[in-house]
Amino acid sequence: MNPVIKTVLQRLGLGLLTLFAVSVIIFSTLELLPGGFAQAILGQGATPETVANINKSLGLDRPAVTRYFEWVGGAVQGEFGISFASAGSGWGSSNARHVSDIIAPRLYNTFFLAAMTAIIAVPIALALGLLCALYRNSWFDRIANALTLTTIASPEFFVAYILVFFLAVKLRWFPPLSTISDTTSFWEHIYKAVLPSLTLTLVIIAHMMRMTRASVISLLSSPYIEMAKLKGLTPKQVILRHALPNAWAPIATVIAFNLAYLVVGVVVVEVVFTYPGIGQLMVDSVSKRDMPVVQACALIFAATYILLNLLADIVSIVTNPRLLHPK
Amino acid sequence: MTQTQTETRVIKARRSYVQNVWRILKTAPPTAIFGMVVIAIYLFCALFAPWIAPYGEADIVGKSYQVSSSEHWLGTDQIGRDTLSRILFGARNTIGIALLTVLISFCIGGVLGIYAAVTRGWLDQILSRLVDVLMSIPVLIFALMLLTMMGKSVWNLVLILAVLDSTRVFRLARNTSLNIVVQDFVEAAKLRGEGMRWIVLREIVPNILPPLIAEFGLRFCFVFLTIAALSFLGVGIQPPTADWGSMVAESKTLITFGRPQPLIPAGAIALLTVAVNFVVDWFLYQTSGLRDEK
Numbered sequence: 301m302n303p304v305i306k307t308v309l310q311r312l313g314l315g316l317l318t319l320f321a322v323s324v325i326i327f328s329t330l331e332l333l334p335g336g337f338a339q340a341i342l343g344q345g346a347t348p349e350t351v352a353n354i355n356k357s358l359g360l361d362r363p364a365v366t367r368y369f370e371w372v373g374g375a376v377q378g379e380f381g382i383s384f385a386s387a388g389s390g391w392g393s394s395n396a397r398h399v400s401d402i403i404a405p406r407l408y409n410t411f412f413l414a415a416m417t418a419i420i421a422v423p424i425a426l427a428l429g430l431l432c433a434l435y436r437n438s439w440f441d442r443i444a445n446a447l448t449l450t451t452i453a454s455p456e457f458f459v460a461y462i463l464v465f466f467l468a469v470k471l472r473w474f475p476p477l478s479t480i481s482d483t484t485s486f487w488e489h490i491y492k493a494v495l496p497s498l499t500l501t502l503v504i505i506a507h508m509m510r511m512t513r514a515s516v517i518s519l520l521s522s523p524y525i526e527m528a529k530l531k532g533l534t535p536k537q538v539i540l541r542h543a544l545p546n547a548w549a550p551i552a553t554v555i556a557f558n559l560a561y562l563v564v565g566v567v568v569v570e571v572v573f574t575y576p577g578i579g580q581l582m583v584d585s586v587s588k589r590d591m592p593v594v595q596a597c598a599l600i601f602a603a604t605y606i607l608l609n610l611l612a613d614i615v616s617i618v619t620n621p622r623l624l625h626p627k
Numbered sequence: 628m629t630q631t632q633t634e635t636r637v638i639k640a641r642r643s644y645v646q647n648v649w650r651i652l653k654t655a656p657p658t659a660i661f662g663m664v665v666i667a668i669y670l671f672c673a674l675f676a677p678w679i680a681p682y683g684e685a686d687i688v689g690k691s692y693q694v695s696s697s698e699h700w701l702g703t704d705q706i707g708r709d710t711l712s713r714i715l716f717g718a719r720n721t722i723g724i725a726l727l728t729v730l731i732s733f734c735i736g737g738v739l740g741i742y743a744a745v746t747r748g749w750l751d752q753i754l755s756r757l758v759d760v761l762m763s764i765p766v767l768i769f770a771l772m773l774l775t776m777m778g779k780s781v782w783n784l785v786l787i788l789a790v791l792d793s794t795r796v797f798r799l800a801r802n803t804s805l806n807i808v809v810q811d812f813v814e815a816a817k818l819r820g821e822g823m824r825w826i827v828l829r830e831i832v833p834n835i836l837p838p839l840i841a842e843f844g845l846r847f848c849f850v851f852l853t854i855a856a857l858s859f860l861g862v863g864i865q866p867p868t869a870d871w872g873s874m875v876a877e878s879k880t881l882i883t884f885g886r887p888q889p890l891i892p893a894g895a896i897a898l899l900t901v902a903v904n905f906v907v908d909w910f911l912y913q914t915s916g917l918r919d920e921k
Contacts, residue, residue, distance in 0.1 A: 321760040329776050446658070453904045454897035455852050457859055457875055461882055461889050469885045476883050564765040568856050572879075583860045586775045594775045601768045609763070
């Protein structure tokens with residue numbers, strides 16, 4: 301078999317195994333819930349009979365392994381069970397909502413925000429990181445270094461509130477809260493998502509710039525680049541023919557790593573701007589102890605995170621043949 | 628002629644430990660000095676909060692949402708507590724809880740990591756795979772999920788974050804120790820019949836200490852920011868305990884009226900993590916020779 305395909309398949313298998321293990325962990329947290337599922341729905345009014353009743357009607361009296369595979373099977377098809385919070389008022393009544401119905405619109409909003417951020421942040425960060433690496437130790441590089449370190453070290457909400465304070469409250473350019481409903485038009489959605497997206501952009505640009513800078517510098521100091529310079533190639537040829545082919549792997553890793561970072565950053569930023577995304581839903585559900593919703597959100601976040609890292613690894617394997625020959 | 632010169636040369640006494648530290652400190656760049664000064668001020672505030680703070684942690688001392696005045700330098704919060712006092716007590720709670728978490732996490736991760744590296748047995752395999760899986764879930768997401776399950780309380784928060792964070796410490800401790808374990812001097816110690824205790828404490832720990840200390844600073848920043856984020860989200864440190872993350876959440880509505888109230892605790896968090904980062908940066912530069920080029 302072609303060694304490239306073999307390595308990629310190995311990595312894919314490992315990724316799927318990780319995904320499986322993570323889903324088992326997330327599933328088992330529900331099993332560990334004190335008192336169990338039924339107790340959590342019924343709250344104070346739980347009697348042994350009603351608890352047994354609900355367990356039976358939901359099939360919770362069956363072994364955990366069976367239910368795990370049902371849950372995963374459902375999750376793959378986008379079906380995560382029924383929300384506790386909606387079921388609390390009266391079990392089996394018409395207001396019991398499916399988790400997938402709650403999540404679907406919010407998932408779209410979150411991906412909208414993440415995509416908008418990525419489209420702005422990735423090109424800017426790569427360009428700035430490259431400039432810093434090429435003109436390292438210049439004033440530009442030093443200022444950028446101090447600024448990015450400060451941004452990375454600040455909590456997301458600090459960056460967010462500074463932006464709100466100046467751009468929304470003092471200058472009144474953008475709304476301080478992103479209230480988005482089903483009727484919001486596409487362009488209005490973009491306008492309202494500017495501040496949350498700008499916050500995320502600033503945070504991940506800082507990360508991405510530093511990582512790009514570091515990987516380009518380590519690349520440019522490698523012996524074969526020096527060789528290329530010494531044999532009299534123009535800087536353009538050195539960069540395009542010799543540096544760039546080997547730079548794809550680190551750059552892909554940098555991008556995927558930061559998009560994965562976005563997955564976490566989105567939670568806090570959505571809460572700051574009350575942006576109706578999946579992060580805010582998760583935080584609300586944690587306060588209500590609505591376990592099925594929290595599980596579904598956690599699974600979506602974790603899966604995105606794992607898949608992005610997997611993607612980065614595969615891109616770096618495919619673009620960098622040197623990785624195929626481990627010493 | 629040359630003979631007499633060498634003989635008359637005064638041999639200096641060996642520099643004491645304090646002198647050495649002082650010599651290194653004098654070469655510190657301005658960012659690192661800034662960082663150390665900030666950390667010192669924060670620690671001072673945290674330790675002496677009850678003596679510095681003009682009012683008590685949870686005392687209601689005036690009307691709610693007052694602007695800054697000579698009585699209340701930073702104004703009052705939503706139920707009329709003095710913001711300055713709460714910031715000072717918040718230093719104590721927020722930094723204290725984060726430090727405790729990181730210490731626990733280093734105890735778990737460090738001990739297991741070194742043990743795994745020294746023994747290299749099935750335990751190493753199991754722990755390493757477990758850590759791989761745990762690290763593939765973002766900490767904030769995992770913490771939110773576990774807090775739902777175990778309920779919101781400070782002890783649960785400390786425990787959950789310590790365990791989740793110890794995976795990072797485990798990996799660093801294991802990988803750095805692995806490099807040391809294969810060195811000749813460890814082999815020599817084994818051959819002369821030293822026990823496990825000696826090998827770990829006298830051969831391995833001194834060699835992996837610098838990266839671990841730097842990691843301690845970075846882990847502290849990470850845990851500190853995660854706790855602040857969780858408290859901001861309302862699932863971390865619970866009221867009435869003064870804490871910077873929840874203070875931002877409590878005063879966040881004020882910002883839409885043009886008052887920069889939430890920026891004060893948020894800035895306090897940012898300043899500390901920036902300061903720690905500056906110091907760690909310099910420390911890494913000093914100890915590992917981690918320089919950008921040549």
